[in-house]
Amino acid sequence: MTINLYCLGAxxxxxxxxxxxQTDKKVLLDYGVKIFGEMSKPTYPLKIENVKLDxxxxxxxxxxxxxxxPNIYNFSKIPWYGTPPTYDIADVLWKDSMKIQKKGLPWGNSHYKKALKHWHPLMFEHWVGVGSTSFGFRDAGHxxxxxMIDIKYNGKRILYSGDFKKENTRMHDGAKRVKENVDVLIIESTYADKEHPERHELEKKIADEIYETVNQGGTVLCPAFAVGRSQELIRIIRAHHQDIPIYLDGMSKEITRVYIKYKKYLKEPEKFIKDVESITFVESIRDRKNATIGGNVIISTAGMMEGGPAVNYIKYLNRESKIIFTGYCMEGTNGWLLQNKGQLYVDKNLLDVGLPVEYLDFSAHAGRNDLMELVNETEPNKIVCIHGDKTCTENFALELKGMGYDAIAPKCGDKIHLL
Ligand SMILES: [Zn+2]
Ligand SMILES: [Zn+2]
Incomplete structure (x- = not known):
């Protein structure tokens, strides 16, 4: 028996x-895109057109x-498995990719439609067999x-962590303790070198800043990721300020509707729905004008200010306003420029913004403690450190080796013999 892992990215x-x-079958674990890759252009996974996938x-x-x-359906007809929210959210994001990239995409509308058709739902704690290999999902809290993808083959167990978080947030309970030992742990390592600040401290900070700015007649603009962060911000702000008007703009509106559709995937669905009912979904020019008159909070995509309505609001904010980022901005993006140089591009013109800009680290990823906890829970014989930059994953693997684990930080293109 051999089990191999081919690393096509991350x-x-x-x-x-x-x-x-590769067990008795060949199965893809995730198939994503690096949105701001080389020269800020999307970078795709290494090619697998000739691999017969199952x-x-x-x-x-x-x-x-x-x-x-969707690109799978350029060369294959395999089923793909995901939870129902994954399906609906991916649908929104794929449509947006087609809109933004148009002809630049290696796949188009027909592949998108096939991708929707070949989806098979898989719920948390449920299992499905592909050949003699079983695959199960467990809630990752991200x-x-x-x-997380749980895999059993020939008496062996592999856990692919995906992106996960163990700390509770207002939207989700953290990933539950894994009670079983695994033979191989494939673990995200985004923040292996870092602990995130406590969420309740961050909440207090953002609540205070909003209060101050709004009280002085300013607007707080929160450029935020459409999936997860925008919804969490609604809950956080409402938990501290019931009366401050909140405007939601960009793709996060559609994602918020998906979150409500699958409310049983949320921690306190009724509270979330009540909070969402108290805010304004920006649908018209009039809404947009009202949002910037002062005394409000605007939550708007895009989180890194690359496109989306967030950029356009900048021109209309008054001098008492403030911009608060709650997510990471990659170097070279508009959000990064604004945080580091106080400037950003609006309609291709570089603009000096002249407003205070803040970054609060509300990460949806595991920090160091969460990563170590998952390692300790699962006591793996082998650990594959992925989804982190080169130095970070290599140092993490070294550290784990020092603790007695067989750990590796692969490069793209590597084929690893797992078992
Ligand atoms: Zn990720
Ligand atoms: Zn993620």
Whole structure:
């Protein structure tokens, strides 16, 4: 018996998670895109057109895990498995990719439609067989419907963590303790070198800043990721300020509707729905004008200010306003420029913004403690460190080796003999 892993992406890098696991069958674990790759252009996983695949399992809808699924249907007809929220959210994100990239995409509308057709739902704690290999999903606590992929073959067990979080947030309970030992752990390592600040401290900070700015007649603009962060911000702000008007703009509106559709995937669905009912979905020019008159909070895509309505609001904010980022911005993006140089591009013109800009680290990823906890729970014989930059994954693997584990940080293109 041999089990191999082919690394097609997310190895020594963040973005384009894509792996082929070979047991008695060949199965894709995630198939994502690196959205801001070389020269800020999308980078796709390494080619597998000649590999005869049997199925794909997609851990969650973020494009770095799901963004290349439609491309499968350029060369294959395999089923792909994901939770219902993964399916609906990926649908929104794929449509948006087609809209933004148009002819630049290696797949088009017909592949998108095939991808929708070849989806098979798989719920948390349920299992499905592909040949003699069983695949199960367990709640990863990262975004709605996000899963760890649990794999059993020939008495051996492999856990692919996907993106996960163990700390509770307002939207989700953290990933539950894994009670079983596994033979191989394939673990995200995005923040292996870092602990995130406590969420309740961050909440207090953002609540205070909003209060101050709004009280002085300013607007707080929160450029935020459409999936997960925008919804969490609604809950956080409402938990602290019931009366401050909140405007939601961009793709997060559609994603928020998906979150409500699959409310049983949320921690406190009734509270979320009540909070959403109290805010304004920006649908018209009048809404947009009202949002910037001062005394409000605007939550708008895009999180890194690359496109989306967030950029356009900048021109209309008054001098008392403030911009608060709650997610990471990659170097070279508009959000990064704004945080580091106080400037950004609006309609191709570089603009000096002249407003205070803040970054609060509300990460949806495991920090160091969470990663170590998962390692300790599962006591793996082998650990594959992925989904982190090169230095970070290599140092993490070294550290784990020092603890007595057989750990490896693969490069893209590597074939690893797991068992
Ligand atoms: Zn993710
Ligand atoms: Zn990811």
């Amino acid at each position: 190895s020594g890098e963040v973005g384009r998670s894509a792996f082929v696991l 199925a794909a399992f997609i851990s969650h809808a973020h494009l770095d895990h799901s963004g290349f699924v 975004i709605s419907g996000s899963a």
